[in-house]
Amino acid sequence: xxxxxxxxxxxxxxxxxxxxxxxxxxxxxxxxxxxxxxxxxxxxxxxxxxxxxxxxxxxxxxxxxxxxxxxxxxxxxxxxxxxxxxxxxxxxxxxxxxxxxxxxxxxxxxxxx
Numbered sequence: 436x437x438x439x440x441x442x443x444x445x446x447x448x449x450x451x452x453x454x455x456x457x458x459x460x461x462x463x464x465x466x467x468x469x470x471x472x473x474x475x476x477x478x479x480x481x482x483x484x485x486x487x488x489x490x491x492x493x494x495x496x497x498x499x500x501x502x503x504x505x506x507x508x509x510x511x512x513x514x515x516x517x518x519x520x521x522x523x524x525x526x527x528x529x530x531x532x533x534x535x536x537x538x539x540x541x542x543x544x545x546x547x548x
Contacts, residue, residue: 478528487526488538491518 493515500514522530 480527482525482527483531484525484541485531486540487520487522487530488540489520491520493517 496514496516499516
């Protein structure tokens with residue numbers, strides 16, 4: 436009771452439990468997830484100063500090349516025209532890692548760029 440007025444005292448608030456500590460594995464997992472998302476974004480958005488060079492198609496030249504006015508001889512093999520594919524823009528890290536087997540070449544050393 437309130438000693439001066441003779442009124443009862445208000446009830447006490449329940450004691451607050453101590454704050455729980457976060458589990459170290461949850462914190463480490465959260466940090467690892469954030470780092471993984473940042474790496475995925477960086478790999479997708481950052482362009483590398485390279486072009487990708489990859490083998491293209493190999494097609495027969497018999498329809499394209501005609502020899503006239505010179506002797507020709509039969510052959511047992513094939514004469515093929517080989518093309519090379521060169522990327523038109525700078526690749527990101529995922530294009531380099533997940534694409535077909537290719538060769539990287541610095542963009543400034545490639546004659547067409």
